[in-house]
Amino acid sequence: MLQQTAATLLLIGFPNAGKSTFFNLLTGGNRKVSNYSGVTVDMGRADIKSDSDGGIKLKLVDLPGIYNLVPASLDEGVTVKALLNLEGKDGAQKVLMLLDWQRIEASMSLALAVKDIVGSDNIAIVINKDDSAEIDPARRSELEKKLGCRVLPLSALNASPKTVEAFIRGLDLSSQVEPVKKLQITKEALEFLPAGDHSARLAVIDDTKSITDLINWYHQKARDVLGSLSRPNDEKSRLTQKIDRIVLNPWLGGIIFAAIFYFIFDAIYSWAGPAMDLAEGVVVGMGDFVGNYLPEGHFKSLIVDGIFGGVGGVVVFLPQIMALFFLLSLLEQSGYVARAAVVTDRIMGVFGLNGKAFLPYMSGFACAIPGIMATRTIPNPRERYATLMTLPLITCSARLPVYILLIGTFVPATTVLGIFNAQTLSFFFLYFLGSIAALVIAKILRLSYFKGETGNFIIDLPLYQRPSVKTAFIQSWKKGKTFLTKAGTIILGLSILIWLLSTFPSANPELLEGKTPEQQAGISLEQSMLGTMGRTIEPVIKPIGMDWKIGVGMLVAFGARELFVSAMGTIYSLGDVDEESTPLRDKLMAETWSDTGAPVFTLATAWAILIFFVFSLQCTSTLAILRRETGGWKIPMIMFTYMGLLAYGGAYIAYNLLS
Amino acid sequence: MTLNDIKVGDTVCLDDFSHNQSVYFKLISLGLLPGDQVIVMGRAPFGGPISIKHGSETFFALRRSEALKVQVKTSTKAL
Ligand SMILES: Nc1nc2c(ncn2[C@@H]2O[C@H](COP(=O)(O)OP(=O)(O)OP(=O)(O)O)[C@@H](O)[C@H]2O)c(=O)[nH]1
Ligand SMILES: [Mg+2]
Numbered sequence: 001m002l003q004q005t006a007a008t009l010l011l012i013g014f015p016n017a018g019k020s021t022f023f024n025l026l027t028g029g030n031r032k033v034s035n036y037s038g039v040t041v042d043m044g045r046a047d048i049k050s051d052s053d054g055g056i057k058l059k060l061v062d063l064p065g066i067y068n069l070v071p072a073s074l075d076e077g078v079t080v081k082a083l084l085n086l087e088g089k090d091g092a093q094k095v096l097m098l099l100d101w102q103r104i105e106a107s108m109s110l111a112l113a114v115k116d117i118v119g120s121d122n123i124a125i126v127i128n129k130d131d132s133a134e135i136d137p138a139r140r141s142e143l144e145k146k147l148g149c150r151v152l153p154l155s156a157l158n159a160s161p162k163t164v165e166a167f168i169r170g171l172d173l174s175s176q177v178e179p180v181k182k183l184q185i186t187k188e189a190l191e192f193l194p195a196g197d198h199s200a201r202l203a204v205i206d207d208t209k210s211i212t213d214l215i216n217w218y219h220q221k222a223r224d225v226l227g228s229l230s231r232p233n234d235e236k237s238r239l240t241q242k243i244d245r246i247v248l249n250p251w252l253g254g255i256i257f258a259a260i261f262y263f264i265f266d267a268i269y270s271w272a273g274p275a276m277d278l279a280e281g282v283v284v285g286m287g288d289f290v291g292n293y294l295p296e297g298h299f300k301s302l303i304v305d306g307i308f309g310g311v312g313g314v315v316v317f318l319p320q321i322m323a324l325f326f327l328l329s330l331l332e333q334s335g336y337v338a339r340a341a342v343v344t345d346r347i348m349g350v351f352g353l354n355g356k357a358f359l360p361y362m363s364g365f366a367c368a369i370p371g372i373m374a375t376r377t378i379p380n381p382r383e384r385y386a387t388l389m390t391l392p393l394i395t396c397s398a399r400l401p402v403y404i405l406l407i408g409t410f411v412p413a414t415t416v417l418g419i420f421n422a423q424t425l426s427f428f429f430l431y432f433l434g435s436i437a438a439l440v441i442a443k444i445l446r447l448s449y450f451k452g453e454t455g456n457f458i459i460d461l462p463l464y465q466r467p468s469v470k471t472a473f474i475q476s477w478k479k480g481k482t483f484l485t486k487a488g489t490i491i492l493g494l495s496i497l498i499w500l501l502s503t504f505p506s507a508n509p510e511l512l513e514g515k516t517p518e519q520q521a522g523i524s525l526e527q528s529m530l531g532t533m534g535r536t537i538e539p540v541i542k543p544i545g546m547d548w549k550i551g552v553g554m555l556v557a558f559g560a561r562e563l564f565v566s567a568m569g570t571i572y573s574l575g576d577v578d579e580e581s582t583p584l585r586d587k588l589m590a591e592t593w594s595d596t597g598a599p600v601f602t603l604a605t606a607w608a609i610l611i612f613f614v615f616s617l618q619c620t621s622t623l624a625i626l627r628r629e630t631g632g633w634k635i636p637m638i639m640f641t642y643m644g645l646l647a648y649g650g651a652y653i654a655y656n657l658l659s
Numbered sequence: 660m661t662l663n664d665i666k667v668g669d670t671v672c673l674d675d676f677s678h679n680q681s682v683y684f685k686l687i688s689l690g691l692l693p694g695d696q697v698i699v700m701g702r703a704p705f706g707g708p709i710s711i712k713h714g715s716e717t718f719f720a721l722r723r724s725e726a727l728k729v730q731v732k733t734s735t736k737a738l
Contacts, residue, residue: 253703
């Protein structure tokens, strides 16, 4: 017989039980953790970090949470598929049931149901969130006796990975998990499982009553098993009750919701401002410093204009990106977002969606990709598509640099209505515009192509938890690193390309004769490859108030939105002949039309660009994920087109209204 | 009487509410069984969802249209 070299363990449990926290603890992974149900929607696999040599390799699989074994949405289907090994790939050697001590009855019932399907030899139980070690050794062995499998109580927040590893190594991992019984599911549930003949593992039943009776029975049995075992102390539950009395209060609820989101966006805009000024100072200073040591010529221009102008222009937005992720992480950890779904359910209902769609939309504020993935948790496929097809309209973090650059430069910082800053208000307006457009389009979809009733809205509200500043900081630091990596790779590469295209071919020396240095720089740019390309598209973008340089920026932004800022940075640095480097903001203000000498960036042009960015789908990664999640190019292409039309139309209206 | 008729702060007992299978399916999955006690914690404005507490462990919210499908009885024993 072959020597066993590795064993795989599946993590299965109730939503929000802490599976991903546990997974990260053991593998050093970076799966998303948040205090609401339905955070994980796909499978994640990694090796358990171990410094004990000699043992076999342990692989852990993190899965979406499930309430029972009958999947009611795509994410739950992922878990059931893995548990039953429906795709027949390399299976697992053990199912680790992760129970939630704060919801011990309900999560125990799931463990009992899984135990019946795979047999008690194939499972082991971890009871998580036992933060103050309420389950003592006596209770633990009582449970082990009753359940017929090993039990480990712990708190994934402060457990030692070594203890957990020792527990896992103490299990018998030699045989493959095989279902010992067919799983009974409804016909509707099949929709959420991969197609194919699974009749060996599944029994499809017409009578839903026998399925609900079975679930009911497991809950009764869980109560029997737990019997006299004491329950977690209910301090947290009482606190939750108190907070909810305020947060879900009919009158205060909406105000608190609006205040929280206003606070977040205001914080990104105003607090991160000084940090950004500092970053800008550093980038400009470094550019000058390096520039002083380089001889005049193409190489200096590449470094100063191409790299410092392009990459530096984007990097200065790091503070805002990090502030956004920091605050979103605090909010998600607290448990408030599930309440936000309750508060917004009524409004969502008007647009043919339900409060559950709030959660994917909310992820969309960070980035459309996790948001699109999160629509898997919406059970009704029509609602899911309506949400998914409008999700990229939500203002994601990639739009931040463009918004902040243009608002900070062209909207005056005056006070309106006594307390609001015009810049903050404009910023808020852009977020609002994107969100409301998403809802209106969703409504149109729900009235036409995706017509039908709205599904149930029954949402699980987690206990409140004090958000950890450390976790939020780590989270935002990771996103910051991703952003910098992007700046150092894609944006750097593109900045160099743009520099090449806008420097070559060199202008005919005759054209430059007798011209001022400024005019010479302008002519060189116009004669370059990029200039020629820009001239070609100018007729299309002139009606929305843009010159060819902005047009080029818009075009490259279809790769990724931040590229707009870096492209502008490079192009304008080349046109700028001053010895001293200046921040991109000043360069924008100094830019004039070559024929009339009027400033290119008026308030109207700035708003036309902003509105264009609100609506248009300028992100290749989003298109790729959309293709994967919808199984083809049709939906992404429809979205690309409708968002493009909205963008152009919106920019046209904004430009003409303001000029 | 349905869950939709209950005032904020009142405790009631769930009756047999299995006639609407989709709501029943979702609620028993959360661990709410006929005969259990629940407290109505709040009602969102403008006919929004109702929030409920079950035992000391489960908090959830549901739409009023769904609450209409859940029969309840006045609670006989105190929590
Ligand atoms: N008090 C306490 N909270 C914990 C513990 N482990 C995890 N949490 C918190 O529980 C919440 C849910 O954690 P996740 O790891 O995202 O839960 P999950 O099971 O992966 O959730 P889904 O992916 O939605 O199924 C987070 O707010 C965690 O911080 C613990 O041991 N004690
Ligand atoms: Mg998870």
